[in-house]
Amino acid sequence: MGNYLAKADLHLHSKASNLPGGWFSKLVGCPESLTEPMEIYRRLKERGMSFITITDHNTINGVLELAHLPEVFISCEYTVEIPEEKGKVHVLVYGITEAQHQDLLRLRNNIYDFVKYLKSHRIAHSLAHPLYSVQGTKITRSLLEKLVLLFDNWEVINGTRGDGVRYVEESIARAYDGWDKIHALAERHRIEPQRIRDRITFTAGSDDHGGMDVGRTWTAVEGAISKEDFLKGLWEGKTQVGTEELGDKRLLNMVCRVGYDFLKSKNHIPSEVRPITDYVFMHSDNPMVGMLLRNFLGIKSERSELLREIAKKLPSFTLERFLKSPSPQTLGELCLSLMAHGFPAFLKYAQKREEEKIKVLGREFGILNGRSPKVAYLTDTYHHINGVARSAKLIRQIALEEDLPFTIIVSNSQVKEEEKLINLEPIVEIPTPFYEELKMGLPNLIELMDLLEREGFTQVHIATPGPLGLMGFLVGKILRLRITFAFHTDIPTYARTYTGDPEVESLLWKAFVFLGNISDRFFVPSEHYKKLFVSKGLQYSKISTFKRGVDTELFSPYKRDEDFWSKRLGVKKHQRVILYVGRVSKEKGLDTFLYTARCFPEDLFVIVGDGPYRKEIEGKKPKNVHLLGYMVGEELATAYASSDVFLFPSETETYGQVVLEAMASGLPVVVSSKGASHEHVQEGVNGFIATKPEDFIEKLSLLLSSENLRRSMSQEALYYARSLDMRKTYIDYMLAIAGLGRLVHETC
Structure with missing residues (x-):
């Protein structure tokens, strides 16, 4: 019979725990439990418990209803005072008589007298949830060291708490193994130790008040045939602890x-x-x-x-x-x-908040229990054609190749799961305002929470402030994870452009600043937006800039095809081509592009891209403007390289990736002074910067009238683009997100 494990749930409550347990239950007059003792008994037996007890708060009335049954022993959870600490703890006491219960009720206003009584009568007992505050008691190192001197058994698995604190509780207990340490503590606190063993052992219980989960956490004693054997095993510390899955369920x-x-x-x-x-x-x-x-x-x-x-x-x-x-x-x-x-x-x-307090306390004892970083990269756009989606795909690719701890998480009915890509089935897909073709999925909150916890993610990175991104932010806060946020798109300015309402823009800026200030790190892609956010109230210490390089193997002047545009558009060869690449939307400044095109009727102006403004553009464009829709890959690279000038009038760019692609393709560029595109441009060296529509005409005229100037700027643009190695910049960015390194381009 030596291998037989006798089990008992050593912490559970019945209707006898009839006082309210918190401010709300006090308000409505709801007791802590209304569960019948016989229901508890039946369920414990169904779940394989060898022996049965109930530990109501400061009463044995509940367990007395079962005391006539042979496998039942009388127990109680006492609230006991620590006089000099002005605090209280819960002590679980097992196998007592009614007379002993009355004695313990009288003694519970002084923990030293209470424990001395237990020891002198050889009554099995355990310190309940040692690191949780009872009735507002402040858990300090001093208090814990006194508890080390008093209790040989600690409850280290409690079914109503999460599973994140057992390691801390066990580590603190193990830190004081040995009589030398116990006597040193006793001398420091001038307290007579009540310990009977030099090593703390552990118990576990469900702490269930509703009756549904009793018996799912237990304490076991090997070879205990009778309840007397079991109680003796508790007293002697011959215990094992076990549990089914813990958590908020x-x-x-x-x-x-x-x-x-x-x-x-x-x-x-x-x-x-x-x-x-x-x-x-x-x-x-x-x-x-x-x-x-x-x-x-x-x-x-x-x-x-x-x-x-x-x-x-x-x-x-x-x-x-x-x-x-x-x-x-x-x-x-x-x-x-x-x-x-x-x-x-x-x-x-609520669980994670308590766990965080315990982990902070554990750090005072040098208990770190740190986990290797694992990043959940949340994006509302992945299969679409835009810069944020391209970044997410590249980050996944680099994570695979470099074995970096990143997993892309999306919520979209069109995306299939792959390695390092998880798709949460959306409850509903919501069209993006003013971008009807861009649908964003709203996932199930509980499924997202379960995923992040089950897979052991240590942080979430919010790449987009859509339904998934904002829900991920909320879940990150709930789970007490590290949160980083990236500002890729100037949504406040877009909103003002489409609504004409500055109040909407102001509200959105305030929302981004709020999110940034409660994040652990807020990433922006340019110095322009770093200064802008700081001016709007984002803490300087929270913000970092990051730069992304360009794929200079894909985008190259060597991809130039002299016949590309004549074949594509059916026009004369050798016409000069002024190119725009990007979304066809109102905020991109395409009216300026059309205004400029009218002044150069002999040249071709090409728009590569698509979006909600295309129909309006087609209705008012001059004949020398051509809209070609989306291009990707080699076709896009050839389109860049086969053009002569890149004209980009957008005033809302947070970075200007297409400007880098054009430069890598050997094109001189003309960009707006507003937004961040101009940060890539050295005026008169690798391109020009325009402040108003007339400037675009003037700068473009200079470039078109001088082939030598175009050639010189083309070479400088190429040098600049090649200085930003795409892979290195992205790896730097990923390491900074994970908290493993500083961004190369971060400014102090």
């Missing part, structure tokens, strides 16, 4: 079950829904209800995870109902489902 079950029982006791649960809710909260085991519920919502999870799965599935179900039949009722259902959907995230935040 159990906390959700407990909080919702207690709330449901409270409403049910007040007759506030409609009779029509009781068969379903009783099944969900384990008051009934009707298999037909379970089968219908699972099939209706498509749920395949275990019974204990049913409530969380319902919260996960509800938004999709109610949104579909609302879209099919819009009405106040279906809208109300949708709103309620979103509240239910967000509740697990709220509980997860």
Whole structure:
């Protein structure tokens, strides 16, 4: 029988824990638990517990209802005061008599007398959740060292908490192994030690108040045939601890079950829904209800995870109902489902907040438990043709080739998962304002939270402020992850361009500044935007600039084809070509491009790209302007190299990647003085900078009238582009995102 493991859940509550547990429960008069002791008994037996107990707060009334059963022993969780610390702890005490319980109630205002009584009567006990604050008690190193002197058993797995603190609790306990350390502590604090062993051992319990998850965390004693054997094993520290998966699922079950029982006791649960809710909260085991519920919502999870799965599935179900039949009722259902959907995230935040406090305390003891960085790179655009999507694809490629800890996460119905690319199925896809063809997916909040936690990501990088990006920001905060944010697109200026409302622009700038200030790092692609953000209130210490290089193998003057445009457009050979590449949208300054084209009727002006402004451009362009739609890869590289000048009037560029591509292709450039494109240009050396439409005409005239000037600027543009090695700049950027290095181009 030596290998037989006797198990017991050593921390759980029944209806005898009948006082409110927090400010809200006090407000509504809801007790900590309403679970019947016999329900707890039955469920513990079903889950394989060898021995049964209940540890209600400062009472044994609940467990006394079961005390006649042979495998039950009487226990209690006492709130005990530490006089000089003006603090309190919870102590779990096992296998007591009613008389001993009365003695302990009298002694619990002084922890030293309380523990001395336990030791003198050889009563098994354990310090509950050692690093969690009880009734506002400040957990300090001094207090913990006193607890080391008093308790031989610590509870290191608590089912209502997350799994992120066990390492800290065990490490602190192990730091004081040995009588030499114990006696040194006793001398420092001038306290008589109550320890009976030189090594702290561990216990575990579910700390369940709702009855749904009892027995899913346990303490085991090898070879214990009787409850007396089990209690002796606890006293002697011959324990092993075990648990099923921890997390917010159990906390959700407990909080919702207690709330449901409270409403049910007040007759506030409609009779029509009781068969379903009783099944969900384990008051009934009707298999037909379970089968219908699972099939209706498509749920395949275990019974204990049913409530969380319902919260996960509800938004999709109610949104579909609302879209099919819009009405106040279906809208109300949708709103309620979103509240239910967000509740697990709220509980997860509470857990992570407590864990963070414990980890901070652990660092005082030199316990770091640091994890290697693993970055979730969230982008709302991936399969589209734009600079942000290209960056995401390149980062994935480099991560694969260099084995860097980056995974791209998207939410789009058109993207297939690949290595280092995860696609979360969107609940709905939302058209981008003013860019109807660009649809952004809204993922499931709980699925995103589970993904980031399950895969062990240590940080999230927000590449776009769309639905996925903003949800990722929220989840990063909930999970207490490092958050970095990249400003790729001047959305505030775009918004003003399309709406004509400066208030909208101002509001969006404030939103970006707010997000930047609560991020760990905020990346901008140019000095222009760094200065702009600082002027608008973003903390200087938060902001970094990054530069991206250009693929000089793809974009090269050697790709020039003298017949490219004559074949493509059916025009005369050797006509000079002035090129624009980018989105065809209002904010790109294409009216200036058309204005300039009218002044050079003998030359070709070509627009490569597409977007919402194309139809309007086609309606008013002069005959020498050609719109060709999107080009990519070798075709785009040939288009650049086969042109003569790159004219880029956009005033909202945050970086100007297409300007670099043009330079790498050997083109002199003419760009706007507004935005950040001009940071690539040295006036009169590798290009020109224009401040108003007339300047574009003047600068272009200079270039077209002098082949020597074009040739000279072409060479300088090529030198500049080749100085920015694309791979190196992206690796620098990725290392900076991960917190592994400083950006080469960061300015101090």
